Amino acid sequence: MDISDGAARIAARDILSGPAPRAASLIVTIYGDVAAPRGGTLWMGTLIDCCARHGISESLVRTAVSRLVGAGRLQGERIGRRSYYRLTPDAGAEFSEAAGILYAPPAAAKGWLVALGLRSRPPGWASLGPSAAIAPDRADMPRPDASVLEAPDLAPEALAAPAADLWPLGEVAERFTAFLQGFAPLEDALRTEPGAPPDGAEALALRLRLVDAYRGAALADPRLPASALPPDWPGHRARAVFVSTYLALAGAADAEIGLNLGDDTCPMLAETEASRWRMERLRAEASQKI
Template sequence: MLDTPDTLDTSDGPQQRPQSLMLAFFGNHVLEEGELCVYSGSIIDVLGRVGVGEQAVRSTLTRMVNRGLLRRQREGRRMYFGLTPQATRVLQDGRTRIWKQGAVNDDWDGAWTLLGFSLPDSWKRQRHDLRSRLTWSGFGALYSGLWIAPGNVDAAGIVSELGLTAHVKIFHARADEATDIELMIRDTWDLESIAARYVTFDKRWTAHQGAAAGDDPIGTLLRLVSEWLWTIRTDPRLPARHLPPAWPARPAQETFRRVAAHTAAPAQRMARELLETAPSR
């Protein structure tokens, strides 16, 4: 999404950055509730359930306000936090990716989006931001300054948000018969790494799905969604017919949706009891 999670693989799965967990929390419990702000103490409680300490939560809230992702609202002595329009767009994009597009691309029409860019050497941050957004949107580096994604991607919107329109060229095209699409895919994307993420996710959550919600459904749902977003963030949704047999995205997605269906309702009930909120003003 907007931010690239720095993660560390451990035997217990990916360790998410607090900002990624914070966005998942707001996506789970605020995005669909309208104009709503959440008390900081409630946020500290929920993120503490997945191992994020109070100081880390407070510093993350401050950084996200400074980045324009959250807004503060004081109610008496208490501070509440709500989504900004920028964060709302990020979360809606993630929701579309999870629930509408899915992880498996069975209906690819043969189209590709090509994006070429040339940025000054000193623009390291802009280059990092562009590559991060392109990766989330399904692009891979065909060559150093030429990126490609399956389907017709609204790359112009990405480039415009980053203020890089003057430095980017975008094309929509189809591959010539002389192009070996499966070879191009293997050369452009790290399929083994993408597949490994799905396999890891599937194994972890298949083992837990019998009692997924447990005594802490709100924490379980937060871990589930943040880990799924970490799993899919480098997957460009490549055409299924050009991927290796038994591609693991499909069973992993089925596991994710089963656990989500089992956990979402108790998590929402718990959120209504636990979270202290106030209408945005």
């Protein structure tokens, strides 16, 4: 069965016939969305087949995997005549942190943190001078070894312009806008057209494109307090489109993973405790916005 005729089919065709993602980026997405919650290991043939649906050749896949091995993100193992690649421990930790942002983001920043007497600046902090920095006050923000002051949220006119100077808000907004241009039509069609969800192979391909496109913007987003963002900030709409589309595609995509992505040595389950946790968090987020 294919996507039914109508807006959903047009939107899906536009996405899957568009420019192919970079091979390394899509492979990282495959590991993050498919492999990480299912043990973290994939057969090379699985990667080649997944990428082929997006117009990425076998040679590009093998080159990208080799580079990811060289960068310490993947490590390989040969079993019989087949090569398998799994996440390294360091990469696994990075993927876990990224998964938190994608599938279960922490509560929005409630204010600001200001560090004084800073020797080194942790990720996410913006410099205010040689030994001072500012960051959004979120539960996942790393605290530096320095004096840290908590500041309440401030009026928009007090921080909007400085925030745009301290963080790349313009670039992040462009990424979210590009994501919306690509996926908002699909989200709308899947939400409103009866019988629109695609079959398993197409659902998985669309979900991988969805995650790949959203991941770049979401991981670059400093997730500042609302007062520091412009009133037309596209990140809010992008998040809603991501959650809605992911949930609409998940059932068929996960079934496809269980049926066709594993082999006898490295079986892939349709669902695991980790994948169910992701779905539960996304459903809870979606229900809060109804």
